[in-house]
Amino acid sequence: MTFDLQSLMLDAAELAAIVLFILGLRFLSSPATARLGNRLAAVGMLIALVAVLYSTHALGWWAILAGIAIGAVIGFFSALKVKMTAMPQMVALFNGAGGGAAGLISSVEFFVSAHPYGWTVSVSLVLSAIIGCLSAAGSVIAFLKLQELMTGRPITYKGQQVVNGIVALGIIVLGVLLIATQGVDPQWVYLAMLAAALLLGVFFVLPIGGADMPVVISLLNSFTGVAVAITGFELNSNLLIISGSLVGASGTLLTILMGKAMNRPLTNVLFGAFGSGGGMETSASSGGQQNVRATSVEDVAVMLAYAQQVVVVPGYGMAVAQAQHSVRELADQLEKRGVAVKYAIHPVAGRMPGHMNVLLAEANVPYNQLYDMDDINPEFPRTDVALVIGANDVTNPAARNVASSPIYGMPILDVDKAQNVVVLKRSMRSGFAGIENPLYELPNCSMLFGDAKASVSALTAAVKAV
Amino acid sequence: MNHGPDLFQLLTVFILAIFVGFEVISKVPTTLHTPLMSATNAIHGVVLVGAIVIVAQLFGAGTPSTALTVLGICAVALGTINVAGGFAVTERMLQMFKKREPAKK
Numbered sequence: 373m374t375f376d377l378q379s380l381m382l383d384a385a386e387l388a389a390i391v392l393f394i395l396g397l398r399f400l401s402s403p404a405t406a407r408l409g410n411r412l413a414a415v416g417m418l419i420a421l422v423a424v425l426y427s428t429h430a431l432g433w434w435a436i437l438a439g440i441a442i443g444a445v446i447g448f449f450s451a452l453k454v455k456m457t458a459m460p461q462m463v464a465l466f467n468g469a470g471g472g473a474a475g476l477i478s479s480v481e482f483f484v485s486a487h488p489y490g491w492t493v494s495v496s497l498v499l500s501a502i503i504g505c506l507s508a509a510g511s512v513i514a515f516l517k518l519q520e521l522m523t524g525r526p527i528t529y530k531g532q533q534v535v536n537g538i539v540a541l542g543i544i545v546l547g548v549l550l551i552a553t554q555g556v557d558p559q560w561v562y563l564a565m566l567a568a569a570l571l572l573g574v575f576f577v578l579p580i581g582g583a584d585m586p587v588v589i590s591l592l593n594s595f596t597g598v599a600v601a602i603t604g605f606e607l608n609s610n611l612l613i614i615s616g617s618l619v620g621a622s623g624t625l626l627t628i629l630m631g632k633a634m635n636r637p638l639t640n641v642l643f644g645a646f647g648s649g650g651g652m653e654t655s656a657s658s659g660g661q662q663n664v665r666a667t668s669v670e671d672v673a674v675m676l677a678y679a680q681q682v683v684v685v686p687g688y689g690m691a692v693a694q695a696q697h698s699v700r701e702l703a704d705q706l707e708k709r710g711v712a713v714k715y716a717i718h719p720v721a722g723r724m725p726g727h728m729n730v731l732l733a734e735a736n737v738p739y740n741q742l743y744d745m746d747d748i749n750p751e752f753p754r755t756d757v758a759l760v761i762g763a764n765d766v767t768n769p770a771a772r773n774v775a776s777s778p779i780y781g782m783p784i785l786d787v788d789k790a791q792n793v794v795v796l797k798r799s800m801r802s803g804f805a806g807i808e809n810p811l812y813e814l815p816n817c818s819m820l821f822g823d824a825k826a827s828v829s830a831l832t833a834a835v836k837a838v
Numbered sequence: 839m840n841h842g843p844d845l846f847q848l849l850t851v852f853i854l855a856i857f858v859g860f861e862v863i864s865k866v867p868t869t870l871h872t873p874l875m876s877a878t879n880a881i882h883g884v885v886l887v888g889a890i891v892i893v894a895q896l897f898g899a900g901t902p903s904t905a906l907t908v909l910g911i912c913a914v915a916l917g918t919i920n921v922a923g924g925f926a927v928t929e930r931m932l933q934m935f936k937k938r939e940p941a942k943k
Contacts, residue, residue: 396877400877401863410880410932431897431898435910439917443914444922446923447923451927463875466919469920470916473916473920474888476912477889477892480893481892590875593875593879601852606888609888610851612887614855616882617856618858618862621857
């Protein structure tokens with residue numbers, strides 16, 4: 373029996389851990405504080421672990437220490453050895469480990485507890501076992517795909533969804549049976565349910581292509597979070613419930629955001645077998661420009677703030693929106709951070725020669741920052757971000773390489789050669805020449821839709837906040 | 839693990855934490871998606887606390903069978919891999935991120 377002071381201290385330690393987790397997540401959403409955030413969360417974890425170890429009164433101490441030793445060696449060793457490029461699959465494996473741990477906890481509880489146990493334990497035990505196993509198996513497949521130990525292409529076959537549906541149904545039936553009998557049923561029911569959950573984890577990830585794996589890992593991550601939260605119900609632990617649901621919720625949101633950044637809904641990622649061949653190439657020529665990537669003010673601000681060189685490409689859109697003063701303010705803000713800012717002036721940018729120079733001069737942009745086409749074009753490969761503000765046709769690479777294009781042969785600004793291109797645009801309407809701009813579909817290009825002046829002002833504010 | 843709270847108290851905590859989770863990362867730049875995913879991954883490693891509790895319970899109820907002891911050790915080991923690996927990998931990622939910053943201030 374623990375006396376009061378001790379359980380009070382355990383509660384206090386868990387509260388401290390929870391607060392540190394939440395603060396850690398908060399700090400992780402800005403690049404400047406991200407490292408601090410990670411460390412705060414790690415400190416929180418340490419506090420929670422020390423407290424719980426102290427509270428166990430050395431029961432089973434050698435088993436606990438053995439497990440920690442094995443896990444720490446494997447975890448640290450692989451985390452420090454893994455190549456940066458292999459990060460996503462490493463995270464997948466760690467996530468799978470967490471899911472597996474949740475599944476094992478439920479299994480130990482199932483085999484040890486006196487049956488029948490109460491409803492709360494009964495339901496949460498079954499749920500955390502299912503979700504934990506699903507997440508563990510799915511993570512392993514995600515790892516294998518990313519590590520190229522198996523094909524990264526979607527693996528599909530006829531009736532796949534039906535088979536997956538049947539397995540899912542089987543899990544539900546077995547789970548309900550276990551809950552209804554509160555675990556009195558023979559052990560094979562539990563084991564069969566675990567096996568089915570592992571199988572569904574495998575089947576669920578098989579048809580998803582390698583390029584979509586980060587989204588899937590993020591989703592599996594939130595699965596494990598939910599499994600951990602439910603394990604908290606099983607063990608009557610606020611710490612597990614709160615941490616698990618924090619991760620479950622933020623992981624779900626992150627998954628949705630990732631889908632948005634790729635300009636595809638989540639259902640398309642999960643069930644679309646994207647990249648299995650065909651489909652995408654034809655849409656570009658026939659169905660208009662669908663395949664563009666919309667971005668957000670926060671994303672662009674971060675990109676700009678951490679760039680070495682930014683080239684602003686103004687066009688008629690800037691003139692219409694009267695955005696030149698805002699552009700100047702943005703440039704000032706960037707220069708304060710040590711970013712080199714240049715302006716690329718195309719001879720036909722705007723609706724009159726020198727239109728841009730005039731506008732920018734009006735906004736007190738020093739003229740030695742304005743570069744003509746021939747001077748700036750060699751600079752683009754060295755440029756981190758080309759910020760295209762309301763310019764369209766003068767950046768259209770079709771002029772260079774599509775002989776059938778009406779503007780073929782027109783000299784253009786080679787923004788497509790910059791590391792990143794951000795296009796500020798009101799809509800997807802085509803430019804003056806009424807032709808589509810393949811620039812927008814390039815992988816290094818993203819679109820920030822909205823009024824140029826409003827967007828630039830928002831960017832300035834966001835850069836200040838970075 | 840203290841005793842006392844009933845199911846609805848636990849559910850209340852659960853629901854509120856979900857709202858906090860959504861709120862706390864509502865505006866994340868794409869650049870940080872991967873480190874954030876990795877950090878949340880490390881945080882659900884808190885399942886290790888549950889694994890420790892269950893192993894202590896297991897031994898508290900008498901000498902457990904070998905099979906269950908192995909299951910318990912595996913649960914603790916997997917949880918530790920999640921925690922240790924998760925935080926270490928996130929730290930490495932963010933270190934790299936730091937390097938890309940050109941002389942701040």
